[in-house]
Amino acid sequence: MSLDEIPDRIFVSLGRRGFDPVNPKQCPKCELFGPGGLKLLEKKLYEEVKSEEGIKRVIDYKIRCLQCNTIFYIRLQHIIQKIDGEEKRITTLVNILDEKQNDLGWVGNF
Numbered sequence: 001m002s003l004d005e006i007p008d009r010i011f012v013s014l015g016r017r018g019f020d021p022v023n024p025k026q027c028p029k030c031e032l033f034g035p036g037g038l039k040l041l042e043k044k045l046y047e048e049v050k051s052e053e054g055i056k057r058v059i060d061y062k063i064r065c066l067q068c069n070t071i072f073y074i075r076l077q078h079i080i081q082k083i084d085g086e087e088k089r090i091t092t093l094v095n096i097l098d099e100k101q102n103d104l105g106w107v108g109n110f
């Protein structure tokens, strides 16, 4: 279990301006980021859901900011398709949730 499972750079669509990389591992309150400032407390895997897009695999990473003690979650939603029996990751949506798991919004994809 490690924050390394979440990439340091994900991409946000800016429409006509293309894609801009952001770091999703950032405290939503004090905006601190970096491996020394955030502590991974828990990793929660949900049951996978089959949808039209493929298989959706949701993972929540519960994180505490060591600077302001805010608890928040980074949620990864992996969209996987089976092609010739092989699993292929199509995309992953990244959302940030607050301590009560209210969705604070979509950050980007990788």
Ligand SMILES: [Zn+2]
Pocket: 027, 028, 029, 030, 031, 032, 065, 066, 067, 068, 069, 070
């Ligand atoms: Zn913070």
